[in-house]
Amino acid sequence: xxxxxxxxxxxxxxxxxxxxxxxxxxxxxxxxxxxxxxxxxxxxxxxxxxxxxxxxxxxxxxxxxxxxxxxxxxxxxxxxxxxxxxxxxxxxxxxxxxxxxxxxxxxxxxxxxxxxxxxxxxxxxxxxxxxxxxxxxxxxxxxxxxxxxxxxxxxxxxxxxxxxxxxxxxxxxxxxxxxxxxxxxxxxxxxxxxxxxxxxxxxxxxxxxxxxxxxxxxxxxxxxxxxxxxxxxxx
Amino acid sequence: xxxxxxxxxxxxxxxxxxxxxxxxxxxxxxxxxxxxxxxxxxxxxxxxxxxxxxxxxxxxxxxxxxxxxxxxxxxxxxxxxxxxxxxxxxxxxxxxxxxxxxxxxxxxxxxxxxxxxxxxxxxxxxxxxxxxxxxxxxxxxxxxxxxxxxxxxxxxxxxxxxxxxxxxxxxxxxxxxxxxxxxxxxxxxxxxxxxxxxxxxxxxxxxxxxxxxxxxxxxxxxxxxxxxxxxxxxxxxxxxxxxxxxxxxxxxxxxxxxxxxxxxxxxxxxxxxxxxxx
Numbered sequence: 001x002x003x004x005x006x007x008x009x010x011x012x013x014x015x016x017x018x019x020x021x022x023x024x025x026x027x028x029x030x031x032x033x034x035x036x037x038x039x040x041x042x043x044x045x046x047x048x049x050x051x052x053x054x055x056x057x058x059x060x061x062x063x064x065x066x067x068x069x070x071x072x073x074x075x076x077x078x079x080x081x082x083x084x085x086x087x088x089x090x091x092x093x094x095x096x097x098x099x100x101x102x103x104x105x106x107x108x109x110x111x112x113x114x115x116x117x118x119x120x121x122x123x124x125x126x127x128x129x130x131x132x133x134x135x136x137x138x139x140x141x142x143x144x145x146x147x148x149x150x151x152x153x154x155x156x157x158x159x160x161x162x163x164x165x166x167x168x169x170x171x172x173x174x175x176x177x178x179x180x181x182x183x184x185x186x187x188x189x190x191x192x193x194x195x196x197x198x199x200x201x202x203x204x205x206x207x208x209x210x211x212x213x214x215x216x217x218x219x220x221x222x223x224x225x226x227x228x229x230x231x232x233x234x235x
Numbered sequence: 236x237x238x239x240x241x242x243x244x245x246x247x248x249x250x251x252x253x254x255x256x257x258x259x260x261x262x263x264x265x266x267x268x269x270x271x272x273x274x275x276x277x278x279x280x281x282x283x284x285x286x287x288x289x290x291x292x293x294x295x296x297x298x299x300x301x302x303x304x305x306x307x308x309x310x311x312x313x314x315x316x317x318x319x320x321x322x323x324x325x326x327x328x329x330x331x332x333x334x335x336x337x338x339x340x341x342x343x344x345x346x347x348x349x350x351x352x353x354x355x356x357x358x359x360x361x362x363x364x365x366x367x368x369x370x371x372x373x374x375x376x377x378x379x380x381x382x383x384x385x386x387x388x389x390x391x392x393x394x395x396x397x398x399x400x401x402x403x404x405x406x407x408x409x410x411x412x413x414x415x416x417x418x419x420x421x422x423x424x425x426x427x428x429x430x431x432x433x434x435x436x437x438x439x440x441x442x443x444x445x446x447x448x449x450x451x452x453x454x455x456x457x458x459x460x461x462x463x464x465x466x467x468x469x470x471x472x473x474x475x476x477x478x479x480x481x482x483x484x485x486x487x488x489x490x491x492x493x494x495x496x497x498x499x500x501x502x503x504x505x506x507x508x509x510x511x512x513x
Contacts, residue, residue, distance in 0.1 A: 082445060
């Protein structure tokens with residue numbers, strides 16, 4: 001059974017239709033990247049999967065009891081709220097666990113347990129948020145522009161961590177990204193989004209498709225060409 | 236021992252300080268200070284209503300505060316900035332409340348008791364009501380604590396954990412209404428928000444986790460109420476305002492201490508430690 005199925009979903013925000021006729025499935029063990037220009041509805045898609053937004057048309061299926069790990073684009077931490085990293089990782093109600101140190105290391109943030117959340121750098125905060133999502137042993141991991149504010153090395157490092165995470169947790173992974181190259185290289189399947197799904201398939205297939213070039217411009221890319229292609233769904 | 240009015244006053248003050256501590260922290264964390272003010276001012280409307288309908292003041296205040304909260308969330312996002320909206324609502328509630336009280340026929344009511352509190356007039360039955368309210372608030376806070384924290388940090392993060400941030404917001408609103416209803420007798424509508432915010436703000440620089448901040452705020456609030464009671468007895472000053480004045484003095488003293496500690500620390504190692512993961 002798929003971890004996630006969207007059937008012909010429309011999402012409206014303040015009267016505007018931000019997403020239109022979205023059909024999407026995600027299987028366990030799959031890494032799917034959603035790419036698209038700014039304002040294309042990528043974050044809205046994640047919010048509707050989380051349940052913060054309800055589709056005005058269509059349906060979102062999630063198996064009951066699905067554990068979702070979510071790494072937000074940013075966390076607007078109010079400096080008035082004192083919070084150590086280890087306390088944050090134990091919310092809500094997860095008791096102090098020996099896995100905290102281990103999971104921080106897995107996310108590349110070892111040794112930060114006693115730091116204040118509001119004093120972390122952007123990159124550190126992203127890694128701590130990833131660690132918190134991992135600590136739940138999620139079935140489905142949602143990453144929203146998780147590499148924002150990282151330099152090139154940080155981005156490469158972040159994407160390198162995804163493969164071992166998928167393997168140890170056996171989870172599905174849906175990430176929203178504007179890092180085209182890195183996202184294409186790290187994913188099994190790519191979805192081009194701009195209000196509706198313009199094309200989807202393997203990275204090689206998507207990179208070669210006219211819809212992709214229409215969205216992101218012609219870009220010579222040294223992408224290893226894999227043979228398999230999927231039929232694209234268009235709007 | 237409940238026969239001594241000073242002991243009753245101290246117990247009432249302690250109860251309110253305890254209930255105000257966790258809630259005051261949330262008011263600070265969620266930037267709800269204006270909302271706290273509006274809710275507290277709605278209490279005078281509740282007093283008027285319960286006098287007119289001759290129901291219990293506690294129930295009237297509770298209903299008025301909840302109605303205020305419902306109205307605020309209804310009007311939210313309808314074209315006014317939140318602080319403007321709350322400013323309008325807070326003072327309208329106060330004005331309408333004062334006008335409504337003047338309609339109450341019969342016994343003349345001592346309005347100052349509701350505006351500035353009447354902690355020395357706390358009777359045994361008041362004490363029972365206050366501590367019941369306190370127990371309810373502390374129970375509610377303890378039960379929802381982690382959920383409330385997550386919902387305060389980030390609404391979407393809460394959703395991912397299966398927590399409905401809207402529901403947690405209403406838990407806080409209900410607790411706020413309870414605290415207002417309980418604190419009315421102790422400090423009065425005009426100073427309830429002060430009792431919420433000042434101890435929490437004082438505690439912030441000395442806390443590393445939310446829990447320590449709440450405990451510190453509770454300690455500071457208790458010190459302010461019991462100390463203020465004592466001071467007002469010596470100086471023959473109105474008790475509610477004296478309590479808040481003492482809380483503000485503690486805020487100033489602790490704030491200065493935190494500021495000087497920070498300044499010396501900054502001078503000691505001027506460049507901040509290297510950020511490893513940038």
